[in-house]
Amino acid sequence: MNTKEFLTINGTDYVEFYVGNAKQAAHYYQTAFGFQPLAYAGLETGIKDHTSYALRQGKIIFVFTTALTPESPIAEHCKQHGDGVKVIALWVDDARQAWKETTNRGARSYFEPKTIIDEYGEVVMSGIHTYGETVHIFIDRHNYFGPFLPGFKKWEPAYRPAETGLLYVDHIVGNVGWGEMNKWGKFYADVMGFEQLISFDDKDISTEYTALMSKVMANSNMRIKFPINEPAEGKKKSQIEEYLDFYRGSGAQHVAMATDNIVETISQLRARGVEFLHVPDSYYDTVIERVKEIDEDIEVLKKMRILIDRDEDGYLLQLFTKPVEDRPTVFYEIIQRKGAKSFGKGNFKALFEAIELEQGNRGTL
């Protein structure tokens, strides 16, 4: 069997965050990002130790989960990491085979394959560990017709702010410890059959003060793209180190969500209180020389502070939020691809300088 064929992944199924207060997190993602209520699990559905809210926008499903007891491992996760990504769930055809093939290749099991049944059908799930305390859960839901997963009931609040045009997860970035990028790149290659798309070293990604290295791993149909970052030595502390300090280890750094109208999406998000990294005026003085002709009006992009980059396949528009919790850890990228398959290398310098400004304000540079 070709290594690419032992694990067929159709896409990201959901991303689950362990948070201090799922009720308030769900409200924030409704209000600020326009996620729509999908499903709920908690005391009212017979669950005693945690509460989960599932929200959807386009193909993106986020789940926010909070412990109801201090003994819960969810509470311990929050104590250690603050609010963060626990589960990157992957939509597969066969969750039993996915578990067998990956654990045979060295993955550490999170849980063995199990079939969960309710009135809406059945879901087969299994799980493996990845970097830090993050896990992948394989989901086979082809015989399931409920709102989300067994145990969840439909969540239908009256409060429903409109969507903001977010369509699907483009990529999810992991930050790993010093010298661990190659280990985790190899994990995705050997255990999951991914290939390396691109790598960046500290010559590509550095400013006067800080540096990092990155390697992008992708599955064969390119629906799953996981860049892996590690800090590199610089004059001052890199944003990756800052993340590792505050997250207390490796974890998911950002989720990139795609839109097909970034100007509209960013203007909606800004109006709803989402905070983005500051892009200086000077960025727009030279950007057109670098990216040449684009469909959008540069003045509109400048007004919305959207970043632009070009590669051999086309160009992309992107922007990054500030961290969405008090620890400077998880943030979001909004991205619109116009042919480009890359990740905005031309923007790294501007981006890192913007992050350094924030780090300076936090006293963590």
Ligand code: FE2
């Ligand atoms: Fe990204």
